[in-house]
Amino acid sequence: MTDTSEARPTDGAAEANRLRRLMRYVPLIAPVLLWAVPCWVLLHAGQDWPPLVRVGGSALFVLGLAVMPLAMVRGHGGRQQDRAAIVGDTLLGAIWVLFTWSVLLGVVLYPALGAADMGDGQDRARAVTWAVLGVTAALLVWGYAEARRVPRVRRIDVPLPRLGAGLDGTRVVLVTDTHYGPLDRVRWSERVCETVNTLEADLVCHAGDIADGTAARRRAQAAPLGTVRATRARVYVTGNHEYYSEAQGWVDLMDELGWEPLRNRHVLLERGGDTLVVAGVDDVTAESSGLAGHRAHLAGALDGADPALPVLLLAHQPKFIDRAAAAGIDLQLSGHTHGGQIWPFHHLVRIDQPAVAGLSRHGARTLLYTSRGTGFWGPPFRVFAPSEITLLVLRSPQRPSGTPAP
Template structure:
């Protein structure tokens, strides 16, 4: 008979080298990715059969090489220790541009070459030049549109969410979710004020911010965050930290949100009463909090629910969707999250799915738990949103229990 513990030990031993190789490979991604992002479009647009005049080839190649060198340097200076806003803007814009060029050089390049060959366009150079101009045209249009999408005030996404345990007195409760505002190098103080104005038109009972409020410290981004003080809610305004707070002195953001009149739910809850029924509104620190080294910061669901009646419905704020595994195991009714940005620039959502169970929208987990994942209100890094629009979310909570007629 095979000993089960011995088998597991053998499997663990076999998996250890694989994990070690994967970690070693991950170290090289920051070096490999920029090369691929710039080299693939350069080769596809300039060298695959086009035979451009020499000055065009030289100038085009020089631009791609300049992008390859400038992007990582600017990203390092902008998002590293120096936190130089101008460098961050340049690096992030180059990152978004290279991603769009890479994507459409690969996808449109292959498909269009095949279509042109089937259509009988005989000269390979003719096909290659048509592909080049098509890719440049599509990429340029998507970048212009994506920039406008990123900078506009998000549209409101409204949906009804029925919670089986929600009491009739809470039916129709209006919950507004904003998240991932990412106040940062591009000054968005006016945008922030307009977002808050739109939130106030929704007549919310509860307004939630599920983290990644900014890139930079609270002191540095205070002017952009200040309009959050104007947000109105009939019951409460609540906030939890995201992973980006832990890159920028998270406690400073917790203190500033408290100063602006928001209730930071750091592994704690409050009770929302209406019509004789009660909803537990709980929040946890981001899952990266513990590794940040900040004393007392960690995602602790038991602490968040400590003292709450287990028979009451629970709305949980947790920045990352992957926290839903813990939420479902504990029977949480509704979790609100952000973090994913819906991928932000298509088709990046496929990579997001490697790390998160859901990219956007409503999903069901376990026997009771519903998760809503917002595409985010702002944007991180590249000032583009392509096929992943930002949103302000209005969730109207519905009870299956109807009041008894008198």
């Protein structure tokens, strides 16, 4: 008998190495596919466009393929040039939508027209081209308006079995992923804060990714956060984007604006004779950032808290829920995913995160609420993933029957 116990780990390691090698080429292959597929569908597949249209159109796609990554590197790399970032981000969003609908309509509409015996191949190809262009244009206009508007308030009641009766009806407002950035959104920021102030919150939470850029650079856009009101506390945790932009500067600015940074620590929210532990951890990327003292440390966040009390935890990324559930946390509030931001990107988000949006249960006790985010990152579009300001009303099973909901 041949003993293969030694070979199996070696084979697994070899497979993992091959996968890692392939992943290195993704940043090179993905942009080419994003631009090449629409170019083929719109200009070449079954088409009989005049040579000038085919050559000129193909040249525009090649130009876009060259400009987009260069603009994004100049905009988001060391140079941090806002105009370049706007160009690169806009091209990225536009080509993602164009790619998606080129594939969908090319695969679905073209055969459907053929099955219905509607025209010859050339007619069907032209119909697909105009349909793709029309849908893309409509979605980009709508998606831009969705990204730039003040988010609608999403209210949800959250039952927490360990919540004391005195805390029933506690109003928690969650904003996250504001991503102040190259597009100046000072007025938008002011209107978001005005909306939050209409909600009469006991607790207001910002779950990270305040901005793209340093606190000094984006201070004007973030300054309205200082006007936010809460009857008990305003708390904040870092997101992964803070660690691209001098995270400690953001922690210091939020402290200056009157927010309490929950960096692996907690505060107590007392109401009606009952107490809720409100804890927060640094983002899971904090330790790899190399910034001294920054890491996600749940035990430190709960140090000194009475284990009999219910716990609300702020953690930027939903993937922290595994640690939260193991520790018996009652409710974790997260952002990071943007709900996918531009459909159907949420399918890729699911590869990395256990939840994309909404309320979900993990383990016997722990609930996770994942916000779709208040702002947007990069491409100034939101397609089938609307932004939100979330009002979570905490509910206690001990509330006397017949008591009206606040």
